[in-house]
Amino acid sequence: MIKIAIKMLLGDRAKYLGLVFGVTFATLLMAQQVSIFIGLMSRTASVVHDVRDADVWVMDSRVRYIEEVEPLRDVELTTVRSVPGVKWAVPFYKGLSTIRMPDGLTQQVQLIGVDDVSLVGICSKSYMGDPESIRHPQTAMIDKNGYKFTWPKQEFKLGREIEVNDNRLVLTAICDANPTFLTFPTIYVSYSTAIQITPQIRNKMSFILVKSGDVDPKVLAERISKQTGLQALTQEEFAWRSINYYLTRTGIPINFGITVFLGMLIGAAITAQTFYIFVIENLKQFAAMKAFGVTNGQLLRLVLTQAALVAFVGYSLGIGLTALFFKVTSNSPAMRGFFLHWQVMAGSAGIITLIILLSTVVSLRKVFTVDPAVVFRG
Amino acid sequence: MTIAVSVTKVNKEFQAGDEVIRVLDDISLDIQLGEMTMLVGPSGCGKTTLISIMSGILSATSGDVAVMGQSLNRMSDRQKVLFRRQHIGFIFQQYNLLPALTAAENAAMPLIAAGIDIESAVGQASAVLDQIGMGSQILKRPNQLSGGQQQRVAIARSLVHHPKFIVCDEPTAALDAKTGGDVMQILRNVANDQGRAVLIVTHDNRIHRFADRIVEMSDGRIVGDHRDQSQIKEH
Numbered sequence: 001m002i003k004i005a006i007k008m009l010l011g012d013r014a015k016y017l018g019l020v021f022g023v024t025f026a027t028l029l030m031a032q033q034v035s036i037f038i039g040l041m042s043r044t045a046s047v048v049h050d051v052r053d054a055d056v057w058v059m060d061s062r063v064r065y066i067e068e069v070e071p072l073r074d075v076e077l078t079t080v081r082s083v084p085g086v087k088w089a090v091p092f093y094k095g096l097s098t099i100r101m102p103d104g105l106t107q108q109v110q111l112i113g114v115d116d117v118s119l120v121g122i123c124s125k126s127y128m129g130d131p132e133s134i135r136h137p138q139t140a141m142i143d144k145n146g147y148k149f150t151w152p153k154q155e156f157k158l159g160r161e162i163e164v165n166d167n168r169l170v171l172t173a174i175c176d177a178n179p180t181f182l183t184f185p186t187i188y189v190s191y192s193t194a195i196q197i198t199p200q201i202r203n204k205m206s207f208i209l210v211k212s213g214d215v216d217p218k219v220l221a222e223r224i225s226k227q228t229g230l231q232a233l234t235q236e237e238f239a240w241r242s243i244n245y246y247l248t249r250t251g252i253p254i255n256f257g258i259t260v261f262l263g264m265l266i267g268a269a270i271t272a273q274t275f276y277i278f279v280i281e282n283l284k285q286f287a288a289m290k291a292f293g294v295t296n297g298q299l300l301r302l303v304l305t306q307a308a309l310v311a312f313v314g315y316s317l318g319i320g321l322t323a324l325f326f327k328v329t330s331n332s333p334a335m336r337g338f339f340l341h342w343q344v345m346a347g348s349a350g351i352i353t354l355i356i357l358l359s360t361v362v363s364l365r366k367v368f369t370v371d372p373a374v375v376f377r378g
Numbered sequence: 379m380t381i382a383v384s385v386t387k388v389n390k391e392f393q394a395g396d397e398v399i400r401v402l403d404d405i406s407l408d409i410q411l412g413e414m415t416m417l418v419g420p421s422g423c424g425k426t427t428l429i430s431i432m433s434g435i436l437s438a439t440s441g442d443v444a445v446m447g448q449s450l451n452r453m454s455d456r457q458k459v460l461f462r463r464q465h466i467g468f469i470f471q472q473y474n475l476l477p478a479l480t481a482a483e484n485a486a487m488p489l490i491a492a493g494i495d496i497e498s499a500v501g502q503a504s505a506v507l508d509q510i511g512m513g514s515q516i517l518k519r520p521n522q523l524s525g526g527q528q529q530r531v532a533i534a535r536s537l538v539h540h541p542k543f544i545v546c547d548e549p550t551a552a553l554d555a556k557t558g559g560d561v562m563q564i565l566r567n568v569a570n571d572q573g574r575a576v577l578i579v580t581h582d583n584r585i586h587r588f589a590d591r592i593v594e595m596s597d598g599r600i601v602g603d604h605r606d607q608s609q610i611k612e613h
Contacts, residue, residue: 003496004479004487011478011519288474291435292535293463294491295456373430375470376547376579 001298005305008282015281016310018274023314023352024321026267030260031322031340031348037256039338044246045239046178046337047094047112051121054209055217057238058089058224061231065245066238067182069094071203076230080208083224085215090115092207093194099150099187100163107150110184111164113194120209122175122188129158129173134190141173145333146185162187167197179336181246264351272359275310279303279363283370291372299367303360311356318352319345382543382575383409383432388441390427390598401427403598405441411542414569414576414588419595425579426547428595432577433466433545434458446542463492467536469565471548473528475520475535481507481527482516485534492539499538506534510564526557533564544568546578550585562588 009016042049047066048057058080060070080089093113100106114121114134122131127144134141140162147156160171169189177186189197195204210232212220217234224232233241247253279286286299322340329335390402401424409415409432417425430436432443434450435458443450446465453461467488475484482504483490489499504516512530520528529549536544546565550558562585569576569590578589586592594602 001490004476004483004490007478007483008476009478011476284472284474285476288468288470289487289491290459291433291462292466292468292488292491293459294487295459298491372435373426375468375472375474376426376430376435 001302002305005302006309008285008302009278009306009309012278015274015278019271019278019310020314020317022267022270022274023311023356024317026264026271026355027315027318027348027352028321028325029263029267030351031319031344032325033256033260033263034344034347035322035326035340036338037253037260038341038344039335040181040252041243041246043179043181043337045242046180047110048235048239048242050123050178051092051209051235052124053118053120053211054090054235055212056210056221056224056232056234058208058210058228058230058232059206061229063231065242066094067242069206071201072205072208072230073203074205076228077205077208079228080210080224080230083220083227085213085220085223087211087213088118089208089210090118090120091191091205092121092209093191093198093204094206095194095198096184097164097187097198101150102161108184109146109164110180110182110186111194111198112186112188113191114188115209116190116192119190120211123177123186125176127174127176128156129171131173131175131188133172134188134193136172137193138167138169139172139189140169140193141175141188142171143175143177143186143188145177145179145183145336146187147174148333149183150185164197165199169193169197179333183334264355268355268358271310271314271355272362275307275356275359276363276366278306279367283366284375286367287370287372288375290370291375296368300364303364303367307356307360311352315349315352319348380411381408382411382446383407383577384442384444385409385428385432386442386444388428388431388438388443390424390431390436391439401598402431402438405598405600407593407600407603409543409575409577410591411575412570412573413590414566414578415591415593416586416589417577417579417593417595418581418583418586419601421581423595424598425595429545429547429577429579433468433543434462463488464539465541465543467539467541467544469529469532469536469544469546469549471551473520473525473532473552475528475531477520480517480519481512481523481531481534484520484531485538487535488539503534503538506538507531510534524557525552526554526561529553529557529561530564533561533568537568542574544574544576546576546580548580548582549578550580550582555584558582558585559588 062070077091095111097109097111098106099109131141133139156174162169221232221234326339385405385407388402388405392399419425431438482500485503485507486499490496507516510530550561565576566588568574592604593600
């Protein structure tokens with residue numbers, strides 16, 4: 001019966017392609033949009049994830065996400081260092097600045113200032129030059145995407161000069177940082193350089209990065225909060241807090257949710273309707289089959305086989321096209337860091353299965369209730 | 379002659395709104411093995427309802443139907459399906475062949491439904507197709523066959539599982555006189571030479587000459603039963 005089911009399905013090429021298209025379209029739209037959404041949300045925490053050595057982030061208690069900086073007093077660094085279980089603690093500067101290039105053009109950038117000695121918080125994937133060179137005064141490192149954004153269609157070259165608040169900096173390194181949500185170029189400088197080139201205000205330290213000793217980072221974070229009155233979060237907690245901020249405070253999830261839902265709905269409608277029509281058009285054949293002794297159980301297996309084949313082929317094509325999309329766009333700065341997660345593949349498979357099962361159930365009702373006597377009615 | 383189908387005091391009523399319509403009224407009829415019986419009468423007289431009940435597709439409101447000695451009334455719906463699969467062959471006016479399957483695969487469907495593997499079933503079906511002059515067409519699909527050829531495939535499908543009772547609904551309605559005659563000759567051979575009971579519902583009086591017996595219906599009753607060849611020819 002399985003061979004018959006497959007032959008029946010493939011025999012009507014146009015309907016078969018219509019069914020596969022519906023599933024492919026639904027899969028592509030769901031998998032692609034959800035992957036982009038995950039990628040986008042991951043970007044909101046990329047600065048946090050790029051800091052590899054620290055376990056705990058310490059910040060002002062009013063900070064709700066990574067882009068919201070409330071400067072700390074310098075003395076807080078010493079206070080944190082005094083908390084038992086802290087192996088080391090270093091300052092971290094994060095803020096927005098405007099750079100001016102020799103040709104007079106300006107560009108807003110994200111400025112990161114890392115501890116002069118340890119360089120904790122610096123982008124770890126070097127692309128060109130020596131990241132440690134930023135220990136020298138008036139030097140900086142820029143991220144690869146930012147370089148392309150600032151100097152489009154130009155070759156990577158060290159030694160370029162930029163101006164930050166009337167301070168001249170020379171680019172001595174380029175790194176491959178994870179893309180950020182705001183897409184501004186990221187300039188890495190030493191903490192002392194950051195203090196020197198940013199406008200004079202009383203406090204400048206954005207965060208304190210802490211490495212725990214033998215203590216569990218979560219326990220240490222709680223201990224720091226309790227002893228200093230500052231907010232201390234583990235890296236993952238802070239990353240998720242930043243992601244959650246965007247999830248709850250922006251319209252991004254709703255917009256993506258609507259797109260995914262519509263994709264699902266349209267895909268489901270196309271698939272369900274085409275499958276229903278396919279079954280209805282074969283209803284007389286099903287009635288004839290029932291007349292000469294095909295049971296409802298056999299018809300169930302037949303229709304389920306057809307549905308499973310459509311789902312498998314459509315889903316495979318949809319996922320293949322999604323993977324191809326991310327492969328083709330992987331070199332585009334706007335799409336960097338976006339990829340197809342296995343969880344998205346699994347989730348899409350689950351939803352496609354659901355769509356196909358619903359279509360099958362609706363169609364099967366007709367098949368089960370068809371009166372075999374209709375074959376005698378001309 | 380042995381009785382293949384025995385219909386005893388069968389009534390069939392349908393509900394149409396508040397009204398109860400009696401479609402079959404106290405029908406009693408025996409169908410013999412080795413005989414081609416034609417069921418004739420005007421549209422709406424109950425012929426199709428009667429063959430549906432005789433083949434276990436519809437249930438009678440009252441009365442009994444026994445096919446090859448087994449009462450259909452005592453069977454569940456599933457038992458009826460399995461009984462049809464084993465003992466009854468069907469030929470429909472519109473052939474009802476699956477367009478995606480070849481002639482041999484279509485003819486093999488009752489065997490495939492019975493769980494015989496497709497290769498073996500197609501082999502047996504090809505042999506039956508060969509017997510009725512369709513040996514060269516076994517790999518063709520329905521849309522590559524003429525109406526007469528499609529009806530022959532349907533005949534092969536009705537014979538492949540060796541049923542004793544074959545029900546035909548207007549088998550020549552869509553065929554020209556010559557092709558219809560050829561199809562009827564095959565069915566007559568099936569009845570007379572192979573000892574099966576062939577019951578044909580028809581409006582086509584061109585084929586009455588092939589019948590061994592003509593049962594005439596009107597308004598849900600049997601109003602005539604002719605075995606005499608002269609009476610048949612007059613029909």
